[in-house]
Structure formats: structure tokens, C-alpha cells
Amino acid sequence: MNKDARPLRDLDEWEEDLLRRYPDPSAAGDRQAGEAPVAEAIAAGGGGKQTGAFRDYGDSAPARVRDFYRLNHRYQTVDFVRQQRRKYLALEQRRMSVWEALEFLNTLVDESDPDTELSQIEHLLQTAEAIRADGHPRWFILTGLIHDLGKILCLFGEPQWAVVGDTFPVGCAFSDRVVFAEFFRENPDWNDSRYRSECGIYSPAGGLDQVLMSWGHDEYLYHVVRDHLPDEALYMIRYHSFYAAHREGAYRHLMDERDERLFRWVRAFNPYDLYTKSHRAPDVAGLRPYYQELIDEFFPQELCW
Numbered sequence: 498m499n500k501d502a503r504p505l506r507d508l509d510e511w512e513e514d515l516l517r518r519y520p521d522p523s524a525a526g527d528r529q530a531g532e533a534p535v536a537e538a539i540a541a542g543g544g545g546k547q548t549g550a551f552r553d554y555g556d557s558a559p560a561r562v563r564d565f566y567r568l569n570h571r572y573q574t575v576d577f578v579r580q581q582r583r584k585y586l587a588l589e590q591r592r593m594s595v596w597e598a599l600e601f602l603n604t605l606v607d608e609s610d611p612d613t614e615l616s617q618i619e620h621l622l623q624t625a626e627a628i629r630a631d632g633h634p635r636w637f638i639l640t641g642l643i644h645d646l647g648k649i650l651c652l653f654g655e656p657q658w659a660v661v662g663d664t665f666p667v668g669c670a671f672s673d674r675v676v677f678a679e680f681f682r683e684n685p686d687w688n689d690s691r692y693r694s695e696c697g698i699y700s701p702a703g704g705l706d707q708v709l710m711s712w713g714h715d716e717y718l719y720h721v722v723r724d725h726l727p728d729e730a731l732y733m734i735r736y737h738s739f740y741a742a743h744r745e746g747a748y749r750h751l752m753d754e755r756d757e758r759l760f761r762w763v764r765a766f767n768p769y770d771l772y773t774k775s776h777r778a779p780d781v782a783g784l785r786p787y788y789q790e791l792i793d794e795f796f797p798q799e800l801c802w
């Protein structure tokens with residue numbers, strides 16, 4: 498398969514598919530403001546125990562999603578991740594305010610149906626508004642607003658498999674609790690003796706900060722905002738697609754006590770990411786003043802991207 502193929506209809510198709518893998522436990526879908534049973538259940542560690550459902554998921558996933566994961570698992574190698582980090586972590590692509598980045602992300606045109614699909618800004622506002630309605634701290638609301646801004650990597654020409662999808666460590670054995678783990682056999686690192694052991698190039702319980710994660714929108718945005726938000730927010734941003742860890746409990750052997758503590762927040766964030774999308778469009782212009790003030794409270798006028 499062509500490395501630059503775009504198997505997904507659009508980037509959101511990956512997130513829509515996550516809902517099939519991790520259905521909303523509150524079932525009815527439309528959560529009411531002030532009600533947070535899902536967040537609590539997941540924060541307590543009860544979110545990822547349906548291994549049967551997880552296994553069934555693989556067989557029923559649409560071909561486009563399978564093709565997407567095949568590319569992602571094949572090409573996310575230690576060398577690729579190091580190359581992307583050299584390319585992007587100097588943060589020399591452009592300078593933009595947070596709101597400019599939101600508008601830039603909104604220019605991502607894809608083949609989704611413009612009549613029924615919400616724009617990227619609308620999705621991010623839905624996430625932030627749900628967090629706000631539950632009375633969470635201001636930095637948490639802001640995290641909801643910005644957590645997917647790293648998807649602008651797509652606008653820099655990166656293929657889908659290097660922007661979205663579940664993330665996982667490279668440089669050590671791939672866990673079979675990563676979705677479509679069978680595709681890792683096509684990854685050149687699979688047979689590399691340096692990376693085959695459980696901890697690979699890392700020390701046991703040495704903390705995730707030492708670990709190279711597969712490259713995507715999470716890691717990129719973390720580096721853009723790392724000087725401006727509390728650790729809890731930075732963990733939500735950096736690891737929100739690390740489903741093998743925050744939903745399936747894998748890779749604990751790499752984590753230290755700080756990771757364990759802060760992953761509670763990653764789990765608290767996840768339901769807002771997955772279960773707040775509705776077809777009711779938020780009033781972007783009406784909400785703008787509130788969010789601009791929130792952005793100004795934490796961020797300088799311009800950020801380096």
C-alpha cells in the first residue's frame with residue numbers, strides 16, 4: 498500500500514470509530530450538564546475491561562480503518578519518530594495565536610458531508626463546553642478547547658497515519674493491547690533486537706517522559722504548549738490517544754509513580770473527548786469572548802508551531 502495513501506474519509510473517521518471500540522457507557526449518549534458518571538467510572542479504572550468487545554472490534558472495523566492502522570503500525574518506527582521530532586520540535590513552522598490555530602485547523606477540508614458534519618472548531622467547543630458545564634477548573638476547559646490543535650500537522654502535508662490514530666511507545670516491544678497489534682509484524686522494528694524486549698531501550702519504571710511515543714497530533718501539541726499549562730493538562734494533551742495505556746492498562750512497566758498519578762487526569766478527560774460530540778452546533782461567535790479571555794489567561798499572544 499502507498500505510504501501516502503489516505504484511507505480515512507477524513508481525520509474524524511478515526512475518532513468516530515473509537516466510539517465503536519469504546520461505546521458510551523451512559524448509553525443514551527446525550528449526557529446532561531452536571532452529570533459525570535462516565536468520567537468517574539473511567540477515572541476509577543473501569544473503562545477498559547471489556548476485552549471481549551475489544552477483540553470483536555478488530556473483526557468488524559471498516560476496511561478504511563483497518564487500512565489506516567496497517568499504515569500507521571507499519572511506518573511508526575524509532576527512526577521515523579526521531580525524524581519527525583527533528584523536523585517539528587524546533588517549532589519553526591509558523592507563529593500563530595491559539596485562535597488563529599483554531600481557524601487554521603478549520604481550513605482542513607475533507608470529503609465529509611458539510612451539511613451534517615461539524616467543523617473542527619465546533620467539535621473542540623463542544624468538548625470544552627461539556628467540561629465547563631461539569632464545573633471543572635479553567636485550565637481543564639482550555640485543554641478541551643485546544644487538545645486537537647496538533648492536527649494542523651495534516652495541513653503541513655503529513656499523512657493521516659502520522660497525525661491521528663492510537664499512539665504507543667516505539668523502541669520497545671509493542672503491546673498486544675494496542676488496537677490491530679497484528680499489523681506491527683510489518684514494522685521493521687519488530688525484528689530489531691534493540692527494540693524487542695519488554696522495555697527495549699528504556700529503563701523499567703523509568704517514566705513515560707523517557708519514552709518515544711509514535712508520532713502524531715498529541716506529542717506535537719504537547720511541545721507547543723508545554724510552558725503554559727499545568728502538568729495535568731499536559732498529560733491530557735500528550736497521552737489522550739494512548740488508549741493502550743489509559744483504557745487497556747498496558748505499558749505499566751514503563752510508567753513511574755508520577756505517570757500513574759497523572760494518568761487519572763488522562764482518564765478523566767477521555768469521556769469528554771469521546772462522548773461530547775452532537776450534531777447541535779455551538780454558537781461560535783457567542784462563545785468567542787469567553788474563550789478568548791480563557792486563552793489570554795494562560796497563553797502569550799503568539800505561540801511557536
Ligand SMILES: [Fe+2]
Binds near residue numbers: 644714737738
Ligand atoms: Fe485527539
Ligand SMILES: [Fe+2]
Binds near residue numbers: 644645770
Ligand atoms: Fe479529540
